[in-house]
Amino acid sequence: MTLSWPVSGSLDLDRTALVVIDMQTDFCGPGGWIDRLGQSFDNTRKPIGPIADLLAAARAAGMTIIHTREGHRPDLTDLNPVKRWRSRVHGVGIGDESNQGRALTRGDPGHDIIPELYPETGEIVIDKPGKSSFHATEFDQVLRARGIEALIVCGVTSDCCVQSTIRDGADLGYDCVLVVDGTAAVESANHQGMVDVLSAYGGRWGAVMPSSSLVAMIEGAGQ
Amino acid sequence: MTSFAPVASRPYAWPFTGSWSTEDTALFLIDFQNEIAAETRAEDTIAALAPLLSAWRATGGLVLHGRRGFDPTVGLPRVAALRNAARPVDRILPRGTDGWQIVETLAPQDGEPVIDHAGDNAFIGTDLDFLLKRQGIANLIIAGLRTEGAVHATMRSANDLGLECLLLEDGTVTDLPGAKDSILNITRFGYALFGTTAPIAAIKL
Numbered sequence: 001m002t003l004s005w006p007v008s009g010s011l012d013l014d015r016t017a018l019v020v021i022d023m024q025t026d027f028c029g030p031g032g033w034i035d036r037l038g039q040s041f042d043n044t045r046k047p048i049g050p051i052a053d054l055l056a057a058a059r060a061a062g063m064t065i066i067h068t069r070e071g072h073r074p075d076l077t078d079l080n081p082v083k084r085w086r087s088r089v090h091g092v093g094i095g096d097e098s099n100q101g102r103a104l105t106r107g108d109p110g111h112d113i114i115p116e117l118y119p120e121t122g123e124i125v126i127d128k129p130g131k132s133s134f135h136a137t138e139f140d141q142v143l144r145a146r147g148i149e150a151l152i153v154c155g156v157t158s159d160c161c162v163q164s165t166i167r168d169g170a171d172l173g174y175d176c177v178l179v180v181d182g183t184a185a186v187e188s189a190n191h192q193g194m195v196d197v198l199s200a201y202g203g204r205w206g207a208v209m210p211s212s213s214l215v216a217m218i219e220g221a222g223q
Numbered sequence: 224m225t226s227f228a229p230v231a232s233r234p235y236a237w238p239f240t241g242s243w244s245t246e247d248t249a250l251f252l253i254d255f256q257n258e259i260a261a262e263t264r265a266e267d268t269i270a271a272l273a274p275l276l277s278a279w280r281a282t283g284g285l286v287l288h289g290r291r292g293f294d295p296t297v298g299l300p301r302v303a304a305l306r307n308a309a310r311p312v313d314r315i316l317p318r319g320t321d322g323w324q325i326v327e328t329l330a331p332q333d334g335e336p337v338i339d340h341a342g343d344n345a346f347i348g349t350d351l352d353f354l355l356k357r358q359g360i361a362n363l364i365i366a367g368l369r370t371e372g373a374v375h376a377t378m379r380s381a382n383d384l385g386l387e388c389l390l391l392e393d394g395t396v397t398d399l400p401g402a403k404d405s406i407l408n409i410t411r412f413g414y415a416l417f418g419t420t421a422p423i424a425a426i427k428l
Contacts, residue, residue: 003305003306003309007301007302007305007306080384080385081239081385082238082239082385082386082387083385085239086239086413086414086415087414089235089414090413090414129383130382130383130384131379131382131383131416132379132380132383135380135383135384136383149302159409159412159416160409160416163379164379164380164383167343167344167376167379168344168347168376168380170302170303170306170342170343171303171341171342171343171344171347171348171376172300172342172347173299173300173301173302173303174302175302186412186413187412189405189408190405190408190409190412193401193402193404193405193406193408193409194405194409196401196402196405197371197399197402197405197406200371200399200402201309201310201311201312201313202309202310203306204306204310204313204371204372205306205343206306
């Protein structure tokens with residue numbers, strides 16, 4: 001049996017948030033961390049169009065919109081030693097100088113959200129030091145304060161922060177949907193593996209849907 | 224305290240600090256429960272872990288057991304309950320049922336903490352993080368069921384908390400085709416996004 005999304009049967013715009021994960025220059029812009037590591041950011045730019053469509057629909061409908069940014073305090077007191085060590089051996093250490101300021105460091109250009117998807121006034125920005133948006137942030141409190149029960153999740157990367165957020169969201173009781181064309185990973189194989197796992201059994205931790213369906217639902221619910 | 228040499232794991236020799244001991248490292252066996260073990264046909268995995276568990280116990284190191292299930296008087300969160308009921312397999316069971324019990328071969332001994340968790344991530348709604356911090360644990364060696372389920376969810380969370388994790392490749396299994404390889408690749412991607420992986424035989428006590 002495959003459940004529809006949302007499981008309540010109809011989309012309640014007041015109880016649904018659009019969550020855009022980590023669309024930062026460091027992950028999907030020239031000179032950002034991924035670029036500096038020598039990896040292609042072609043894949044992580046693919047969701048920009050679908051996310052822009054969703055943002056436009058959500059803005060028109062007056063929905064809660066939340067953007068997250070992965071990164072650390074400038075003094076790096078919230079950076080786990082193992083995370084720093086791995087990033088340094090990998091090529092560019094978190095907190096070390098990169099082409100766009102210090103990599104994944106709050107306040108520096110690479111850490112900010114790309115211009116195409118930049119938050120507008122009234123939208124919520126959550127700075128997070130980990131992969132899950134729920135780890136060491138006020139994300140859960142924000143959702144509770146707004147009475148949010150369902151999450152439309154998009155952004156990058158699918159195999160990392162997007163997946164961690166959906167998994168924890170599901171365990172905490174949120175009704176999550178992954179925007180399948182609104183997310184991507186650096187490596188296509190990891191992206192596909194993650195989509196396959198999340199799609200198993202009709203949606204193991206939530207639904208998986210294309211942005212076009214979700215835009216239509218938002219527009220329909222707003223009328 | 225007994226210290227050990229680094230483990231030959233991928234993508235780097237674990238742990239990153241270069242050494243580990245019974246004081247700072249725990250063995251975490253996640254959800255080796257009757258129904259999950261039957262669905263995933265985990266007999267070989269369980270048999271392969273038994274000698275490691277015995278050897279680990281002999282060193283006096285900490286062993287933790289995850290046990291997934293919900294309190295029947297409480298139930299799961301509404302949405303999670305609907306999704307749980309819609310799945311043909313991998314259902315979260317009520318605590319106390321036969322399928323919920325940990326398999327005999329890996330059953331907890333007195334003094335070994337059992338972490339009862341209602342969802343996949345064993346850190347949510349439990350004292351797992353608190354227990355690990357109180358005992359000074361910095362490193363986790365992880366085995367469990369299913370690879371893409373509770374094992375990966377919990378390892379992700381442990382990694383966010385700064386724990387250095389190693390997943391035992393032949394100490395985890397799933398019945399979802401392709402999922403184990405995907406999860407192992409994602410775990411090691413980008414110089415160990417979520418930790419390293421190694422075969423059980425690489426753990427030399």
